[in-house]
Amino acid sequence: LFPCSPVYPTLAVDIRVLDFVRRLFLRIAPNYTAWCSAATDFLASQGYHLPGDDPLRRRFANALQWFMSLSDMATARIDTTLQRVRVENIPEAYATALRLNPKSHCQGQSPRAEDGLSDEDDEQPRAARRSTRGVTIEDVVDEEVEEMETRKPDARRSTRGVTIEDVVDEEVEETETRKRARTDSDSSDEWDPSEEQVPLSRPSEYLRSRCPLCFGGKKCESIIVAADACFTQKHSAQKCGRDPPRTHPNTYFIPEEEVNAWKHYADCIRSRKQNQPPPPKRTKPDHTHDDEQDHCEEGLRVPKSVLDGCLASFTAADEARIKGSTRFFDVTANMTLLCRHDRPLFTVNMNTPGEGQHYVLALLAKLFENLPHDTIVRFLYDIGCQLHRSCVKWGFLKPYMSRMTFAVSIFHAFGHQWPCQMIYHPRKCIGCGLSDGEGCERLWHSLSHLIAYGRVAGYYVRMYNLDSPAHFNNEEGLSKLGVWLRRKVIACESKLNEAEEVLRKCGFPEDVLQREWDAQIKAQTKPLPRQHKNRGKSAVEEALRLRKSRDAALDYVKDLRKRIMDTSSAPWETATAELELETALQVLRKAEGKVKRKEDSLGVTAKQQLRHLIKSPFLTKKMNARALKTRIRERLRSRKFELDRLERSYRKQRSEQRINEHTQDSVKRRDPGIAELTRKYNRLCDDMDTIIRQNKAPRNAIAPVKIEMEGLFDLDVDDDIWLDIGLGYDDDDEGDGSAPPLWLSNDDVRAGIRAMLDRDRCLEERKRLLDERSAMQEWFSEEWKVVTMAMQDSRFF
Template structure:
């Protein structure tokens, strides 16, 4: 501002900024409070003609806070530049660290697409952002040992801006947080061009059909699905990238109706460009399996970049993925990732949730400025708490590791034996079952018939309740008017005939399903389990289909609960009373169908136990709890009913529940050991960064040109 009309005390501006960071109060609310405070003490603001001013300090305080925040941001940048220059001078002449041995890890650069420049150092911005992650000098840790850095990404469509808010003149401020829109658009253009050419061949541990089902389970996988009305909002959301300590690294502005893959992929490329050429990154995303498939199928990244990336799904989104997908992408089953959960973005959205309403009606440049200032504050607060975070994490890991070790010890199985069983389980469950096409069509037809039967049962129940209610009302009305209930009885007869027709249709569908089950040829379709008899195989297939239906209903219920609790993690605003009651009513209507599906599956499990021939052994499926809270953390829900034969070798993972429990405990034990090693490394990197920072500050303070730093 060239001609400010008001002067505000710097202490007042500091207090207002601190309050806005902590409570997300808008400048308008602060100005109104200041205006009311002055009026109550007799200081009434008046205009040129003596009339009282109603708005008070609204615009002037907004402008003062905006430019004061920009000034503070600029001073911090100048300070960082001075300290970095001093650090460079202090470390002049120090030989560079030799690149570490990558062992048997994939090559980081292919001969035909190797970078033409020498290996870069990590961007100082990233080092100052999180010294625990980026403060080291050695990069190139193998991905099966956890990689160098863990980065989580996620989109949020609540942080949007209305078109009616308009634009404002450009604000002179250096932005380090936001990835340029031109870069994101360029990545999107390349992605569209490569996608139009068709996918290339690649090797995948997870079958394509499984990855397709995972993509169908999440709306984020469908970039064409609109999450925000584009005619009302122009900036529709944000994509955030955070480290494993929840420190925000970069933000990406979303201007499309849906969450397209270009935003996540552009963020990964942007981070790689600011890291050394040997650095490896393990990424976390709720649909990371779909992102990995896209990168492999269309060759968006060169091999020297792609080989430096590991992929894992966020832990709290695991229930929406198929079990075969989780065997490869679940962070609790991946080597090296420790206890990183990939949900740091959700906690970041929680810290930023107060900004949602404020940013709806601000201009575009002002929105970017407010987000950068608030995010920088969040990053500084978390960085200042890294020491306590490491201590808390270390204590929690010790407790968890002790319990896991006790579980493994009490099982009386050696770790080598359990690892062998886990390797056999993973290999068997990832192998594609070559089911005959005719049998696959029959099984799909049975599942479709079961869904039709359930829908028809719900229709019959709802129709019967409606007719009973209307018949009682009509009977009472007719008795009061004429004393004759003939018309009501005719209506009841008509309703009864319709219900009878629906029940006939239900019986026909059930008979058709029984025919399909009876048409299964045990000897040809299931040769590996033909020795168990036709009745047992029929029950096994019915149990398989019943579990698929029950699992789909449970996942749908968990999604509804996520909608009810969408404000808990800060990813959205709380539902209104009307919407909350509507969702609850819908859930209550679907509860009987959910319980019936689980009970039907449990009944079939009991029948399987009785139908198993004597003298034969088979891995029978486990029953599911009816309580939803128990289902959410139940691993048996995600496992398919075993339709293959029992392996000739010792498959204790398939037949012995003690082995399965011990394998789960071993996974926890391995993750705790990996977490302990990473915590030790991060502690060393923080101490090293602190010593270098202290030495650089000492040198900078002796420099006469660092007047701003001394001030």
């Protein structure tokens, strides 16, 4: 039996019942009220009536909470013992201490189970509870803990070898010394949190315990990790403040102090570099910035204009998404860093309305602290291009940038510009294999049952109840890693065979395909020409639109005059036409004035282009197709962002479900409009193809590729919606006699390039899967050896 309090308990519960409820609450949201009410009702049906309105809940919750804490402490104690054996027998494990704190659950004042319950459950006054509950665990001094803390470290070391407690205590003491040194100095803004790292020969035991496939081997050459935030995992701000600290002995959460240190550091760096005098005010419009040459910023392969477009796309999406309010929530979201096997590594609580970069920086810095100095990290993030840009611009994670690559999550690549996808898409990046970077979505879905409970529970109780199911899911998935490897090997081999078959059918050698792919990257990621050049082209297009508007006004005037001169018209029709004719003539005169002013403002080159466009129906249709395709892409992106919000909505309350249904219906109602725009674009492509066959188009003109209606809304990376073949501004200068490149004009080459990239990613995936299989075998062999040695040595028990 397990008591509800250490002294004079008024209730004792069978340990097997507590263990059953603990395992149940790992699979569903903890609900003490429902469980105790059902138990009370069941006992009453058996003839055992308990006095009081709610006789079990408080005491049962107290017993269950401390039973869970002691169970986790026992697990941490076993891990600490095994680590002591590992440190004594495996030299490289000494500097990779397992960061456990068996006493971390009772820091400061010891919490009670009722601290994590909502205020609605608090029916009795606190004074009455103190008079009726007897002595709880916080009223008793833990003699064993006191004895361990008063024992001298030298005496401990004299009786045994170096223990895990010694390693952890020394690291904590060293960290505290550095913190005091930074506090005493006046240059705290110069401190870089990423500079403090202890050299490791292999990944830390913390990481090895998180994922044996990534970190369990003797060598860890490269890993793939991903991060994302979940804005449904909130915590409501409580009037009484936070509950007493209660931390899981093996928690995933990074301490709040470290996150705040990164926020302070990032703010200081940005404010120092941006603290420059503002430019002088100008009374006239300044076009200096418009004429600025587009360029690739130092250390980046994507032009500045493309990165600005990606930032604008995701900024618009974030503004449309409802996020947490700091007025009602003290935790607005959780951000987690996972390996490619969907196993969480570190988590942080977010307390800002948006997704600040300092949270990601804190997660990555914590990861590098637990890795050897030669491990390569490939990081997948929704806006990985923007994070890479910030790290290069502001110097974040500077000690680690030489062994770090960035990519975007595969399901959110649609929000990025096509040149950005060519560099940062996982299927285009070297080393990413077949990883998608969307493990966070699967993790948050598995913890979605804790959303409602986490909002009303205590601050530390919520964190504890997020740690527990995360550990449970890791333990459940540990026995399935072999099945995971087998499934991935089968999928990889199937995709590899398909890619090699396409390569054989394309009819071009691989060196040609690689050369064409390099040429495509160079052509489509080169910086834009000076803005005044594009502005001239836009002016020409504007002149054409004004001409069309003038022609429409002229046709309307002609129609009115025809109705006036028609003798068969009724008198009222003639009178109405005469009244409308004066207004129509004014509109026509204004349109002609606009056309004249616009054409007079054009330069010599622009006037030649205008005359060329007026005489060339092909170029006119090309201009219209380019504008139409841009519009289709924008509407498809907006649709995808709206559906993305529904996919991230895990709560299924009736009110929110109605909002989601209404949003989904609104999105579907706009689908026919997008489809009609696509059909118009395809008709323009047919017209342009007809003009080319009739030899009425410029020399070497290329017809744009039609958009397939099937799979229109998928926005896959290799869809033709991204390629502006035959529609680019650079293609307007036709007639130079040069033939278009193969990657632009040959369908077989484009298919071969896609197959070559898929083949390369499959080969990378195959090698990584073999390395992970070896790592799992080496990890299991070491664990078996450590457990066997611990069982044979009585010093460790």
